[in-house]
Amino acid sequence: MKLTSLLMVVAVVAVVISAVNLINNIAISQTGRASEGNVSLEVFERIEINFTRNIINWSTGNVDPAQPWAYLSTKGVNINNISWNNQTRGLVIESLSTLNITLNLASSKDALNFLDGGTFQGSQFLWEVNQDPVTTDYGNGDGESGTCAAGLAPISWASVTTTPTTICSNMGFAANANELEIDIAVNISRTAPTGPKNVTITATAVKI
């Protein structure tokens, strides 16, 4: 066989092999190969709390001069009150988180510094927490039942503190069970110094 003829045979064989390989690759790319499928995702967690009622303003008034003290509460109770506004709703805080949280409260001042001007006069600054959806006792029920699964406190009047206090150790985030009401009461001594009184209550949330 001549060399040229041999090259011809080799070339034809090469063409056939390449053609078969090309067709095979095209078929594979159209039908897919056996492979592993994987899902890539990101899971975001969010902790977000919000005061839906963030101010209680009793405005201006004074203790009945014939009495040693005046008592005001956000449950609409007013005793020996001369002209302070009636308040029937407390602070309301909701969780917009995507997981259960522990909720803490702290006040910028205690009774001594909020009402008594730093010199003890016997005034009291109190709070209590509820998750009642309907009016109970006095005042409105702005909470949502089932919000706090554990550790709701204080559920009766307790002195406000400047150190963080856990008011719910397991607060949920369901749309209809994510709100707590914080009622406030003050017992103002007649000897408390006059003037504007302001205090800020700060809430912080911690992932359980």
Added chain:
Amino acid sequence: MDQQKVVVILLLITIILSIFSVIITIGGGDIIKTRTVTQKETLTTNGPQAGNVNLVIAKPSGGAP
């Protein structure tokens, strides 16, 4: 046609077919790649939030202070 020319043409065809084959193989490479699952946890803490309590203690308008 001269046999040598035929051989050259056939070799050119072979080269072209091989190039296409390589392109398709590279292009379809993603199909057989294994991707790593990515799972991220991002924690966003919003707060603190604050509420305010205000009142004014006025001087009594009459009687003993």
